[in-house]
Amino acid sequence: MKIVAICGAGIGSSGILKINAERVLKRLGLEADVTAAHLSSLSSDVADAQVVLTSAEFVDAIGPTNADVIVIENYFDTGELALKLEAALS
């Protein structure tokens, strides 16, 4: 399974989402390849992803996709990430 974390720069905030998503997935006992990406590298990254993690600001720019787009409000709240990832992956 592939998960993509997206922000405007492809560093920083998407990196934090990647790190925390990996920690949460491990805790949930789930396997996935998590990458950090920025909007302009989007199409190739999102094409085969099952889940996109991002902020509300980027949902429109991501556009139509088969992936579940999950909006994260607090990037450091692993509880929020766990709830939303579990709901999307179950």
Add this chain to the structure above:
Amino acid sequence: MRPPIIAESAIIVGAEAEDWRAAVRLAGRALTLSGAARPGYADEMIRMIDEHGPYVVIAPGLALAHARPGPDVLADGLAVVTLATPVSFGHPHNDPVSVVLGLAIKSADTHIETVAELANVFNDSSAIARLAAAVSVAEVLEIMGSST
């Protein structure tokens, strides 16, 4: 252990900023003072927010200002600016912001280690409030886990 990317000269405690732009500019100045970025990096961080919205407010009370790696970045660096009066970035959930981090990254390939350190600090949900209340550079360094 790799050296912490936060320098004492990149910390500003209890700053006054009239709005989010001024707050991000302070983070840019702190990155410049510590040798991590050229002065133009502040404008790039502001442009990211103008372009993409307040997504850099990634947790209640905390903004992680940053731009892409580029010629204005001289070294990996992290600035911490705490505000005497919180400012609004226009974020739907996480305003007002009392702690602004400025992140300068030389190469996207190696930045994951750096943000992993940030996750270690801020996954503790009390860290932002403790930083906002900090009264000295030493206290900020201690919360950020960079005390020696």
